[in-house]
Amino acid sequence: MGINCGKLRSNQGDNMKKTENRPRFAGKASFLRYELKGSLGFFVATMLLSAAAALTELINPRIISCVIDYVIGNEVLPENGIESFFIRSFGGTEYIGKHIYIPALAVIGVGLLSAGIKYLSGASNSAGAEKFVKRLRNTLYAHTDKLPMAWHQKNPAGDMIQRCTSDVETVKNFVSAQLTSFVRIILLIVLSMFFMLKINVRLTLIAAGFIPIIVGYSLFFHSRIGKTFMKADNEEGVVSSIVQENLTGIRVVRAFGKEAYECDRFITKNENYTMLWVRIMRILSIFWSMGDFISGLQVMLVVILGAVLCVKDDITAGNYIAFVSYNAMLTWPVRELGRTIADLSRAGVSIDRIMYIMNSVPEELDAGSKEFKEESDALISFEKVSFSYKDGTDVLTDIDLEVKKGEKIGIIGGTGSGKSTLTDLLTRLCDEDRVRGVIKFMGRDIREYSLTDYRRRFSKVQQEPFLFSGTIAENIGISCENISREQIDSAARDAALDGIIDTFTNGLDTYVGERGVTLSGGQKQRCAIAAGLVKNADVLILDDSFSALDAETDERIRKTLYEKYSGMTMIIIAHRITTIAGCDRIYVLDKGRVTDHGTHQELILRKGIYRDIYELQSGRQI
Numbered sequence: 248m249g250i251n252c253g254k255l256r257s258n259q260g261d262n263m264k265k266t267e268n269r270p271r272f273a274g275k276a277s278f279l280r281y282e283l284k285g286s287l288g289f290f291v292a293t294m295l296l297s298a299a300a301a302l303t304e305l306i307n308p309r310i311i312s313c314v315i316d317y318v319i320g321n322e323v324l325p326e327n328g329i330e331s332f333f334i335r336s337f338g339g340t341e342y343i344g345k346h347i348y349i350p351a352l353a354v355i356g357v358g359l360l361s362a363g364i365k366y367l368s369g370a371s372n373s374a375g376a377e378k379f380v381k382r383l384r385n386t387l388y389a390h391t392d393k394l395p396m397a398w399h400q401k402n403p404a405g406d407m408i409q410r411c412t413s414d415v416e417t418v419k420n421f422v423s424a425q426l427t428s429f430v431r432i433i434l435l436i437v438l439s440m441f442f443m444l445k446i447n448v449r450l451t452l453i454a455a456g457f458i459p460i461i462v463g464y465s466l467f468f469h470s471r472i473g474k475t476f477m478k479a480d481n482e483e484g485v486v487s488s489i490v491q492e493n494l495t496g497i498r499v500v501r502a503f504g505k506e507a508y509e510c511d512r513f514i515t516k517n518e519n520y521t522m523l524w525v526r527i528m529r530i531l532s533i534f535w536s537m538g539d540f541i542s543g544l545q546v547m548l549v550v551i552l553g554a555v556l557c558v559k560d561d562i563t564a565g566n567y568i569a570f571v572s573y574n575a576m577l578t579w580p581v582r583e584l585g586r587t588i589a590d591l592s593r594a595g596v597s598i599d600r601i602m603y604i605m606n607s608v609p610e611e612l613d614a615g616s617k618e619f620k621e622e623s624d625a626l627i628s629f630e631k632v633s634f635s636y637k638d639g640t641d642v643l644t645d646i647d648l649e650v651k652k653g654e655k656i657g658i659i660g661g662t663g664s665g666k667s668t669l670t671d672l673l674t675r676l677c678d679e680d681r682v683r684g685v686i687k688f689m690g691r692d693i694r695e696y697s698l699t700d701y702r703r704r705f706s707k708v709q710q711e712p713f714l715f716s717g718t719i720a721e722n723i724g725i726s727c728e729n730i731s732r733e734q735i736d737s738a739a740r741d742a743a744l745d746g747i748i749d750t751f752t753n754g755l756d757t758y759v760g761e762r763g764v765t766l767s768g769g770q771k772q773r774c775a776i777a778a779g780l781v782k783n784a785d786v787l788i789l790d791d792s793f794s795a796l797d798a799e800t801d802e803r804i805r806k807t808l809y810e811k812y813s814g815m816t817m818i819i820i821a822h823r824i825t826t827i828a829g830c831d832r833i834y835v836l837d838k839g840r841v842t843d844h845g846t847h848q849e850l851i852l853r854k855g856i857y858r859d860i861y862e863l864q865s866g867r868q869i
């Protein structure tokens with residue numbers, strides 16, 4: 248063979264570690280850069296349009312101030328300057344005084360222009376936000392889909408759903424509402440200050456003295472609230488998990504009369520979640536009211552000091568009104584800046600939670616060989632394979648097992664003896680780093696194959712059949728892309744579905760609800776067997792797939808498997824001896840070890856677990 252599997256395994260291990268240590272996104276900025284592809288243009292346009300809207304907002308106070316000072320008042324119009332240019336262009340102060348509708352129309356015109364720009368900015372922002380959130384959801388879902396089973400077993404589905412919905416929404420709102428208005432806020436602050444400085448330097452410095460107070464206070468608040476947001480988001484994930492678990496397991500809850508218990512569990516977790524939000528809202532209320540107080544103080548000071556300066560003739564009445572307007576324009580963006588900083592905590596927490604998923608290492612589906620050449624007599628072999636889900640407790644120990652092409656192999660053993668785990672290892676659904684020993688397919692270490700191509704060689708009927716909402720036919724054909732109706736019909740017959748289909752009005756086109764709720768356990772199992780058969784894979788694994796079938800149906804399906812599918816390699820896990828008695832070889836598992844193997848006849852003649860089970864189930868003594 249010439250392949251040193253031990254060396255290959257250690258090299259692969261090194262590579263895997265390197266990949267694990269390298270997150271996909273080094274930080275929030277690189278994550279946002281990646282997710283903003285396709286929507287960045289819209290957000291840039293939004294920022295530019297917001298900046299234009301901010302500029303237009305600054306015009307009206309100037310128009311009003313000029314009218315008060317030069318048209319209504321007695322101030323002398325300067326020779327130069329943009330205001331003088333416009334006043335002269337419209338016929339001079341006297342003409343405008345007689346036609347006062349001119350400045351009124353100008354104010355309305357500027358207002359309309361500002362509204363038009365704001366509309367365009369809003370439209371561009373919405374388009375960008377929807378594109379951004381669509382890409383984020385798509386990449387997140389596609390990535391989650393590629394994560395290994397071990398990852399899915401470790402992370403509760405409810406929490407992951409919450410990250411993919413609520414956290415995504417938080418990030419979208421932050422990017423579209425806060426981040427895009429950032430440019431506008433900065434521009435409004437700079438320009439308001441510029442015009443205020445032109446009117447009076449001392450008063451501007453007093454007004455601007457409040458900016459570092461508000462920004463510093465917001466930064467302090469931002470550092471305090473971040474952890475509480477994280478706790479609240481985690482608690483929301485717990486609440487989502489309970490709802491999801493209860494809806495999925497509603498039958499069990501009802502059957503065991505656990506409604507009150509589950510309701511209490513929900514109420515407790517919901518209480519924790521609510522309390523965290525009450526705490527957040529309390530901190531937010533303090534933050535906002537303190538912000539209001541500081542801003543109010545600033546406005547009051549500017550109004551009083553401005554009035555004093557106006558009385559002393561240090562500034563004109565028009566300039567005083569313009570200054571107060573610009574100051575109002577300054578306080579709003581400064582407060583918004585504080586809000587943006589505060590919202591940064593929440594968005595930062597949500598980005599971290601999303602990045603946890605995005606930085607989890609996916610399965611390398613296409614690495615490895617796509618070539619399958621028979622290099623050994625054994626199609627499948629386990630050589631001294633041990634496995635543990637966590638350190639120190641082996642679920643499988645020193646498993647040696649061989650399956651030749653076309654053989655039907657039975658596996659029997661007590662509950663928890665490791666039967667399903669063994670087939671999960673074979674189909675590479677477990678954390679492969681925890682596997683010791685070698686598993687080979689066609690004589691080569693299974694890790695040498697591309698995961699996608701390797702898994703295509705197997706068809707596994709799960710212990711707990713899962714049906715998607717759709718028709719029975721759709722569920723049978725789920726594993727194949729181009730499947731004919733004849734193939735589906737034939738597989739349904741082979742899985743003994745023909746009898747029950749006659750009882751449904753729409754036959755195979757009968758719609759089964761979510762998770763197949765409208766079917767009985769046995770019907771679901773037969774659908775799953777049909778789906779397993781239709782794939783026509785090299786190896787069919789039936790994991791306790793006959794457990795809900797009556798003896799007659801069990802026998803009928805078995806007969807079909809042995810006769811019609813005689814060339815197909817099968818691994819049949821069962822608790823009933825009759826289901827596996829006809830197998831070419833049977834492996835007996837006990838506490839994760841193969842304690843015996845042989846044909847049914849060989850095993851019942853030997854003292855051991857198999858004979859004990861046989862005697863118990865058949866009621867005969869050997």
Ligand SMILES: Nc1ncnc2c1ncn2[C@@H]1O[C@H](COP(=O)(O)OP(=O)(O)OP(=O)(O)O)[C@@H](O)[C@H]1O
Pocket residue numbers: 400636637642660661662663664665666667668669710791
């Ligand atoms: N994802 C997991 N994480 C941790 N332990 C697990 C996991 N899955 C299974 N186990 C443990 O591994 C052992 C073997 O489980 P496995 O499902 O392989 O047994 P089994 O022989 O198929 O049982 P049964 O006949 O009841 O289906 C059990 O002790 C089980 O608790």
